[in-house]
Amino acid sequence: MxxxxxxxxxxxxxxxxxxxxxxxxxxxxxxxxxxxSSSAGVQVNDQNILQLSAVWACARLISETIGTLPLxxxxxxxxxxxxxxxxxxxxxxxxxxxxxxxxxxxxxxxxxxxxxxxxxxxxxxxxxxxxxxxxxxxxxxxxxxxxxxxxxxxxxxxxxxxxxxxxxxxxxxxxxxxxxxxxGVSVIQYGAQVFGSALATDEAAGGTFKRGLMPTVWFKYPEKLRPEQREDAREFITSRAAGAVNAGKPVIMENGMEVGTIGINPRDAQLLESRAYGVEEICRWFRVWPGLIGHAANGQTMFGTGVEQMMTWFLMATINPLVRRIEQSIIKDLLTPAERLRYYPKFAVEGLLRADSAARGAFYSVMVNNGILTRDEVRELEDRAPMGGNAAVLTVQTALAPLDSLGSNTADQNARNAMAYWLKDITAGTADT
Known part of the structure; x- marks a missing residue:
């Protein structure tokens, strides 16, 4: 007891x-x-799930993207x-x-x-x-x-x-x-079938590569061999029939010897296809386009506007829900009731543009030319000192005029017209003299 x-x-x-x-x-x-537990016979937990490269890449991509956004x-x-x-x-x-x-x-x-x-x-x-x-x-x-x-x-x-x-x-x-x-629900609990199948496929692939991608080879004799004959046969197989140095050399089979293999060819077992499908399943679970983690499904890649649209989708469908959830949780649990009426947290998703200077420049140009940001505000986003003066004034594309002076051009035009008439009268009087 x-x-x-x-x-x-x-x-x-x-x-x-x-x-x-x-x-x-x-x-x-x-x-x-x-x-x-999973139907593939593999126990899924928070330790072995990260051994899957697709899970590691998806979790790292999303967490690092949000972690580097200004807040x-x-x-x-x-x-x-x-x-x-x-x-x-x-x-x-x-x-x-x-x-x-x-x-x-x-x-x-x-x-x-x-x-x-x-x-x-x-x-x-x-x-x-x-x-x-x-x-x-x-x-x-x-x-x-x-x-x-x-x-x-x-x-x-x-x-x-x-x-x-x-x-x-x-x-x-x-x-x-x-x-x-x-x-929140546990990904490990609900995704056990997907992750378990991927883990089992990796284990099967590891065993296949451990054997050098070769099935087990058997040699059969019609009669039982004596000990000395068995040693001679083993010496013959290892020195003359097996190994890379003997590849391509003819082999003489004696005494009714037969050769066969045990196992399934990796292509016949569709091992590579199963691993690729597992990556796509994991990406679907984390809502990440496979190309973002270095997996080109069926050899397909995207360039130009295709990448831009996919990044926009990734920002809206994957990053934005998590960012919004964190912001609301900060308001609920970290701010007092009085502060909630005045203060709020915000992730600057524009930080994702830092890696693309062309897109960043186009974004700033649109914001400045439409009177949404001043040049000093853009300089602040780029960690540069403000210039003051007109750089701190909102302008629009029309004539890059101050936003608060739009609509006042009539008075300026009247003043210019009065000055022109006055100069014209002086010129006419001089001519008469």
Whole structure:
């Protein structure tokens, strides 16, 4: 009995060590980390799913794209909407969330957790009643316990292995795509069939390449060989019939020897086609065009306007929903009720134009020529000092005139006409004299 209890204790300790945090029967997140079974016979979890290159590439592409977008606070005033660098969240969200992290790495981790785990959790670092920073909580170290009164208890294991309980008021939860309107669904649980099939295909491909893409070869004799005959046959096969050095050389088969193969040719098994289909299935799951992660389906590639349209689609269908969800979550959980009426966060998706100077120049030209941005505002986006004067005035393409002077040309024209008549009278009087 004692040995059985000790065995159960060791198994429990091993499971808890693998999970990274203790858990209970009501901890859905911890049970999800145990993985999900698939019809392909492969257990899918948050560890082996990232071993798929397509999953790694999709998650990295989306998280790095959002992580490198400029994020700052804005305010609504009587003069209109403008940036609010004076707000404390502007530095926390856009530059440095805490003493150990920078904003790009922080948001990459948040988005990756939303994509793979369904939810991202951060701890609010408080100084009194003031929010002083944000700390990302690794999903493998976080345990969520449901209490009888309906509240939640958060337990987290820090970098040195100490467990601490975090009050629910200090937890900032950002859900991914949700079915109940409260928590995001786990990609691992719902995509187990897709990811399991891809993992099984990779394992089969690995075994095939391990054998050098060659099936197993058998040699058959009509009668049982004596030990010395078996050694002679093995020596003959390894030295004269097998190996790259013997390729193309004729082989003499004696004593009724027959040769055959065991296994299926990779092309017959459509192994390469299965792997390509797995990549497309994973891209469909993450809503990413395969070309963006280096996979050209059926050899198809896009150039020119095709790439531009695909990038627009990627921004609208993949990036925008996640960005909008984060912005609304910031308003809900990180701003006070009074601040929500005045301040709001905003990702500058124009940051995606930084890699394309031609597109960036065309964008700025349209915005300036239509009186939407001033030249100084464009210079600020390019991290250049303002010039002041007319560079700070909105202009339009008509004559690059100040926007607030449109419609006042009549008075200017009347003044010019009066001056012309006066000069004409002086000229006429001089001629008469």
């Amino acid at each position: 004692k040995q059985k209890a000790q065995k159960i204790g060791r198994v429990r300790a091993a499971v808890l060590g693998w999970l990274g945090a203790p858990f209970g029967l009501t901890d859905v997140g911890a049970w999800a980390r145990l993985g999900a 700052g606070m804005h305010e609504r005033s009587r003069e209109g909407k403008r940036s609010a660098p004076q707000h404390s969240l502007d530095f926390i969200l856009g530059v440095q969330p805490n003493a150990d992290a920078i904003s790009s790495v922080f948001w990459e981790s948040v988005v990756a957790a939303m994509l793979l785990q369904g939810n991202a959790y951060c701890e609010k670092l408080m100084i009194g009643d003031r929010l002083a920073g944000l700390s990302f909580l690794h999903p493998a170290r976080l345990s969520i316990m449901q209490r009888r009164d309906g509240s939640k208890e958060y337990r987290y294991i820090d970098d040195v292995g100490r467990q601490r309980i975090i009050d629910g008021a200090r937890i900032w939860a950002i859900p991914g795509w949700s079915l109940d309107g409260k928590t």
